[in-house]
Amino acid sequence: MLNxxxxxxxxxxxxxxxKKFSEFPKSxxxxxxxxxxxxxxxxxxxxxYVVTNIDKVKATRRQQYERTKNERxxxxxxxxxxxxxxxxxxxxxxxxxxxxxxxEWSERNKSKLVxxxxxxxxxxxCATPSWVKAEDFLYIYKECREMTKSTGVEYQVDHIxxxxxxxxxxxxxxxxxxxxxxxENVRKKNKLI
Numbered sequence: 001m002l003n004x005x006x007x008x009x010x011x012x013x014x015x016x017x018x019k020k021f022s023e024f025p026k027s028x029x030x031x032x033x034x035x036x037x038x039x040x041x042x043x044x045x046x047x048x049y050v051v052t053n054i055d056k057v058k059a060t061r062r063q064q065y066e067r068t069k070n071e072r073x074x075x076x077x078x079x080x081x082x083x084x085x086x087x088x089x090x091x092x093x094x095x096x097x098x099x100x101x102x103x104e105w106s107e108r109n110k111s112k113l114v115x116x117x118x119x120x121x122x123x124x125x126c127a128t129p130s131w132v133k134a135e136d137f138l139y140i141y142k143e144c145r146e147m148t149k150s151t152g153v154e155y156q157v158d159h160i161x162x163x164x165x166x167x168x169x170x171x172x173x174x175x176x177x178x179x180x181x182x183x184e185n186v187r188k189k190n191k192l193i
Contacts, residue, residue: 012024014038024039025042156185
């Protein structure tokens with residue numbers, strides 16, 4: 001029944017060519033359920049409208065974006081939370097792809113990386129009290145290196161209270177350091193856990 005309906009023909013009111021029903025966009029306003037213009041004419045009409053009314057179209061799109069921004073952000077946040085294992089599995093499967101993408105990005109954005117490292121170095125210097133000596137840190141970094149060598153899993157030294165946290169900033173002192181695997185450290189980010 002549906003196939004017979006789709007094979008029926010109708011004349012486009014714009015180009016005046018008789019075409020099959022399947023070549024017309026759907027329309028709830030029409031009694032037949034299809035538009036009076038064919039898909040090609042409808043697309044051409046839309047393109048013409050966008051070109052002649054570009055400012056109006058941009059304003060409408062901007063309003064729609066602003067209206068749905070919070071909904072999209074909430075959806076993404078929930079999806080990220082609910083699919084942690086799926087995301088981790090994808091990252092593990094695509095390690096080389098991600099590395100090459102990061103290398104390419106690094107080449108294009110060297111100044112950003114230099115600025116980020118400088119900001120980190122500065123924060124570390126500002127967070128290190130004058131009475132703490134460099135030798136006080138050696139044991140934990142040495143222990144971290146030995147753990148990495150003995151287990152084959154990469155470990156990193158992490159600040160328990162982050163140096164650049166959102167609500168609180170810690171000090172770069174030996175008792176604010178802990179050894180975490182690289183994966184745990186990346187997951188922790190800049191949070192106080």
